[in-house]
Amino acid sequence: MLNAQPMGFYAPSTLVQDARRHGVEVRPPCVVRSRWDCTLEPTSDDLAVRIGIRYVRGIGEKSKEQVERLWAGGHAPDSVEDVVRRTGLEEHQLLRLARSGALEALRPGRNEAAWDVLRWARAAPLAGTLADAPPRGGDTTPLLPCLDERALLAVDYQTTGMSTGRHAMELLRARPDAHRWTRACDLGRVENGRRARVAGHVITRQRPPTAKGFFFLTLEDETGFVNVIVTPRRFDRARRVLVGYPLLVIEGVVQKEQDVVNLRGDRFWPLEPPAGAVPRARDFH
Numbered sequence: 001m002l003n004a005q006p007m008g009f010y011a012p013s014t015l016v017q018d019a020r021r022h023g024v025e026v027r028p029p030c031v032v033r034s035r036w037d038c039t040l041e042p043t044s045d046d047l048a049v050r051i052g053i054r055y056v057r058g059i060g061e062k063s064k065e066q067v068e069r070l071w072a073g074g075h076a077p078d079s080v081e082d083v084v085r086r087t088g089l090e091e092h093q094l095l096r097l098a099r100s101g102a103l104e105a106l107r108p109g110r111n112e113a114a115w116d117v118l119r120w121a122r123a124a125p126l127a128g129t130l131a132d133a134p135p136r137g138g139d140t141t142p143l144l145p146c147l148d149e150r151a152l153l154a155v156d157y158q159t160t161g162m163s164t165g166r167h168a169m170e171l172l173r174a175r176p177d178a179h180r181w182t183r184a185c186d187l188g189r190v191e192n193g194r195r196a197r198v199a200g201h202v203i204t205r206q207r208p209p210t211a212k213g214f215f216f217l218t219l220e221d222e223t224g225f226v227n228v229i230v231t232p233r234r235f236d237r238a239r240r241v242l243v244g245y246p247l248l249v250i251e252g253v254v255q256k257e258q259d260v261v262n263l264r265g266d267r268f269w270p271l272e273p274p275a276g277a278v279p280r281a282r283d284f285h
């Protein structure tokens with residue numbers, strides 16, 4: 001499914017998080033271990049999904065052939081210099097690789113990898129040779145700031161549209177009001193007709209013409225999904241919040257019908273995302 005995108009109802013970031021909730025290890029893009037498409041690679045007792053370089057934004061299908069030079073002949077790159085020399089990618093594309101973490105196996109630290117990219121790319125931008133590049137040996141990289149977990153999450157979404165790390169909601173559980181939020185996996189334990197408050201990342205929004213003005217959205221937290229139904233009157237009153245924010249807190253009445261659990265939302269608050277970056281919801285009409 002990841003290799004067949006764009007397709008389907010759910011975005012790649014949602015597929016990745018759902019796979020992780022089901023015990024599948026998902027590993028980030030890596031110029032040494034990835035290929036263009038997503039692949040499977042062995043772990044100590046199973047298989048893991050390795051995200052392909054195709055998901056690094058700014059690389060693009062037109063650069064596929066250049067990227068695949070990295071693994072020609074079965075010889076993976078052994079340095080940032082090697083990546084610059086073999087691919088001939090433009091500086092902004094190489095920086096995207098660095099910022100996405102795809103160079104971590106060669107140069108730990110995303111800021112440090114970006115610094116190395118600039119050193120080597122500017123030494124011989126389009127020449128295809130590094131004969132005039134700075135001599136190897138001796139690390140001249142200055143002391144650069146480390147990215148904390150929230151900053152890394154934001155950079156992951158900016159550069160690949162997904163994260164193989166912790167869900168954004170996990171980082172927000174430390175908020176003083178988070179104890180009032182019912183997790184998606186616990187909503188089914190709430191009695192039918194009782195009120196509950198949930199919080200999560202909006203992954204889909206729908207207001208189909210056949211629904212007589214009703215609005216539907218799906219929230220995702222680190223444990224699963226919550227389906228929310230909003231009446232036309234409440235949607236009109238809260239439209240700005242419901243369509244304008246990627247993370248929401250929603251309160252309403254739990255509705256159960258057989259095995260289906262919904263929340264009929266009637267109160268809505270924006271919840272600022274960590275470091276200001278999570279994927280946009282898919283809006284369907």
